[in-house]
Amino acid sequence: MPSLSTCSVLPVQVQLQTQTTYRGITDCMVKTYHHESPLGFVKGMSFPIASIAVVNSVLFGVYSSALQVLTATSHQERRAQPPSYTHVFIGSCTGGSCRPFMLLSLQAYCLAPFDLIKVWLQNQTEEPKGKSGSPPPQYQGPVHCAASVFQAEGPRGLIRGDCALTLRDNPTLGIYFVTYKWLCRQFTPDGQNLSSGTVLVAGGFAGVTSWVTATPLDVIKSRMQMAGLRQRVSARREGLGVFFQGLSINSARAFPVNAVTFLSYNYLLHSRG
Ligand SMILES: C[N+](C)(C)CCCC[C@H](N)C(=O)O
Numbered sequence: 001m002p003s004l005s006t007c008s009v010l011p012v013q014v015q016l017q018t019q020t021t022y023r024g025i026t027d028c029m030v031k032t033y034h035h036e037s038p039l040g041f042v043k044g045m046s047f048p049i050a051s052i053a054v055v056n057s058v059l060f061g062v063y064s065s066a067l068q069v070l071t072a073t074s075h076q077e078r079r080a081q082p083p084s085y086t087h088v089f090i091g092s093c094t095g096g097s098c099r100p101f102m103l104l105s106l107q108a109y110c111l112a113p114f115d116l117i118k119v120w121l122q123n124q125t126e127e128p129k130g131k132s133g134s135p136p137p138q139y140q141g142p143v144h145c146a147a148s149v150f151q152a153e154g155p156r157g158l159i160r161g162d163c164a165l166t167l168r169d170n171p172t173l174g175i176y177f178v179t180y181k182w183l184c185r186q187f188t189p190d191g192q193n194l195s196s197g198t199v200l201v202a203g204g205f206a207g208v209t210s211w212v213t214a215t216p217l218d219v220i221k222s223r224m225q226m227a228g229l230r231q232r233v234s235a236r237r238e239g240l241g242v243f244f245q246g247l248s249i250n251s252a253r254a255f256p257v258n259a260v261t262f263l264s265y266n267y268l269l270h271s272r273g
Pocket of ligand 1: 168172207214
């Protein structure tokens, strides 16, 4: 189920999280536009676009499989007998039994190299092509970036920050799916079918709620990916707000993107009958 969600994680958000030179979103966007032209707002997108179908398919597939294992019911049976919020939370954030859990960790390992390359490319300043005197960007693209990391640090270099990525995703995926399920049940009168409007609103708020809880670890993950543990996040020096850098612009992205993601998931689920 391809969703443009992760590929639309804006370079502005990553730069706000990993660089301390910007005074805020507007300052970052103005400098990005002036130094890199509009192309600066879409740099590092090719790998997220290439990977999002796999990552989302593993995510929603593991969630459905885990619910089936935990509740011993099929999707059709779950429509009449909805799973408990505990089952939804366990099913989404730990993958339930051992087998789906390995797949959920696989989701993080699938995502880690793509996420690392996205963060590295979104952090390099790409002067407009042909701008006189401007040095060429360090990495010519995702494949060149991946090869450079592999050559310098070996395969482990490509999954740097994977632990922070797993800690960021597993519990907050529980919040993601429980928020969606709770809102759907709140807005759907007994005996009536789930409406598309309810799915869109519930999916949007689920995306925003899960990112609110995930952003502190997202900042730490991005810093680890950029500079290892050398560039620690310092709340004392940067203030507690540093752990929520980029949240507002990411929330503006996450609401519509996850609304459509859940609408697609719901459509595919019900088209199976
Ligand atoms: C669990 N965590 C909050 C990390 C992500 C949940 C939302 C994932 C979605 N593909 C998006 O990019 O918004």
